[in-house]
Amino acid sequence: MPESVNTHACPFDKRFPSQLIRDDAFFMSLAYNQAIDAWRKDEVPVGAIIELGGEIVGSAHNTVQSSNDPTAHAEMLALTQAAAKLGDWRIAGATVYVTKEPCPMCSGAMLMSRVKRVCYAVPDPKMGCLGGATNLNDLPRVNHHLELTVGGVLEDECRELLQTFFKAKRKNPDVAEEA
């Protein structure tokens, strides 16, 4: 990693996945690109994509700092987009791709919106609520359960993005706090 890394100039490039193969890596690549956009705005680099029937119905990155809104996580914004696009708060059958394991708020919103599957890249043992710190799927009386695809999909790339951002932040604390 370059020594001169700062929080405004993201040292990572966007990915250009083939449009022909719309697999987990394809959609996670787009979530990764959203995370890069977040970094370029000095936001913690987390991105989310929501796929339904092969189409993208939600696409967002964290904007907590710029919107001064603690709920403006990538997943929340993408869920709101998807519900608006579908005209239904139930985003049934959809898959959420997100670069970091969802926090308590976002994991709860995914359960509430009835998405089918969540694919996340980097587990979060501190705040992750789909297996990292705890698992909301294990609530004994919840009817809806999320299918999970954990790690292995661009995990190293998404982790390096986050770790490098926070490393830069520690050198220059006048930027985003950890989301």
Ligand SMILES: [Zn+2]
């Ligand atoms: Zn969250």
